[in-house]
Amino acid sequence: MTVEWQGVFPAATTQFTTSGDLDLEATTAHLEMLIRAGVHGLVMLGTVGENCSLEAEEKRGVVKAAVETAAGRVPVIAGVAETTTAGACKYAADMEALGADGLMVLPAMVYKSDARETLAHYRAVARASALPVMCYNNPVVYGVDITPEMFAELADEPTVVAIKESSDDPRRLTDIVNACGERYVLFGGVDDLVMESVMLGAVGTVAGLVNAFPEETLKLWELARAGRYADALELYRWFTPVLHLDCHPKLVQYIKLAQAMCGHGTEDCRPPRLPLVGEERERITGLIQEALNTRPALPA
Template sequence: MTVEWQGVFPAATTQFTPAEVVDMDATRAHLDMLIRAGVHGLVMLGTVGENCSLEAEEKRAIVKAAVEVSAGRVPVIAGVAETSTALACRFAADVEALGADGLMVLPAMVYKSDARETMAHYRAVAQASGLPVMCYNNPVTYGIDITPEMFAELADEPTLVAIKESSDDPRRLTDLVNACGDRYVLFGGVDDLVLESAMLGAVGTVAGLVNAFPEETLQLWSLATQGRYAEARELYRWFMPVLHLDCDTKLVQYIKLAQAMCGHGSETCRAPRLALEGEERARIMGLIQQAIDTRPGVKAA
């Protein structure tokens, strides 16, 4: 299906059994819940989906399952995060054959490429399939910054259509527009900057805490995009303590714990990520429980 690059696209979790085996039935059920809640697309195999902890065949099986669960209801975007350009190109072609509707491409993992190498990687992956590509810029986590000037240089690649901007600096959205005009569709990629991102021109968000709080995430996005900022701010202030969990090294563990506490899946991650313990577990559970206990009623927005 044609991707409409707008709205709330969950960075969906991958569900595991207690033995850390991919639980495909639970993953399917979680994706169906998100779609029924009203999300506008699915991003599989992002950071929250534990891409780099999965084997190649597991990744392909997860994308295949997402395509089957969606059944054309929403577009399925496959994350591409590999250690070499050749592997990324191969995976891009594979998920196109599996029926994915688009790609979310990261720079090559582990090696910190310079600007020339980073742009060569994106050009190669863009040309490896016919799918539209969202470029994922997250220098905070991955140590590689795709600057507005680099995006301007990449503008001649027709399938590079969207940017997930996760630099943790909302000024980047304005810099991207100033450098590239309306060439790219802009998405926010940081949960606790979603309102600012919408105000500054993002037309979509790749969200993490939506896995636990889908109704509230969708309502916040709807209020923000309608310009109902007073109502959006009130909801945002309630949501913010848990939205901050998206911006920690342990975001995957935190988001999965939140989704488990909200009844939307298991908190099990694959090692080296381990279950939270002690004071840290008590503190994070306290933040999540406070949000659950005080969650506002979701209204039609």
């Protein structure tokens, strides 16, 4: 199976009201803004999309709304983050029925599986639908590492086509290519490693701060992919303090605060995530405001 996935795929936020209710209207308005800005795909209900804070039917409602909003203009990839393999398989089949274009599959939540269990989970979910699968490898957050050797073993699953590599180690991209050749479509998954990921062979990025700064994210990607490294580096150095927000346990709160300050949504999350307060709020708000105050003119 082949896919044409490449470019900037936002890990889109899910919008809530101040009382914590799912706000589909605001969520789809945000998706429309991202599509009009020029993103190349949408990843719904990943970490930034607060997958594990939604009820089962809410998740299905979000993906259905995203598919309808995209209307074929960009692919919609649904995050799969369930606590059991059986639940993930059912969810994968439901995403196919709702019209999603692919799945971004996480390891089973809560339990930290070993290599044999992890591969069994991915094989089962991959076989539960006909959709192409992007494996989301984020051992820093989820405690389960899919190594290059494991990806080589998984290469016989025809629908497993892509990898979002978020191990925080850009060397992994080269190790995957050395172990698997060109078998997988490679995506970077860490905002403040985007330039390094491009130079090491990633053809796409699943990005978080694009929710707040879509034009800058897209321009940085365009410059890096075109090999205009001097222009890209200047923009990257301005952007990097903000991009670091993608690599913190409170990345959802941080990204949503940036999104709100840029006029692209609200910062409302569902508990246990709470609004930032005190010194932390002042510090993160100041960092984002400094980026806004020094926002550069984008090169042609």
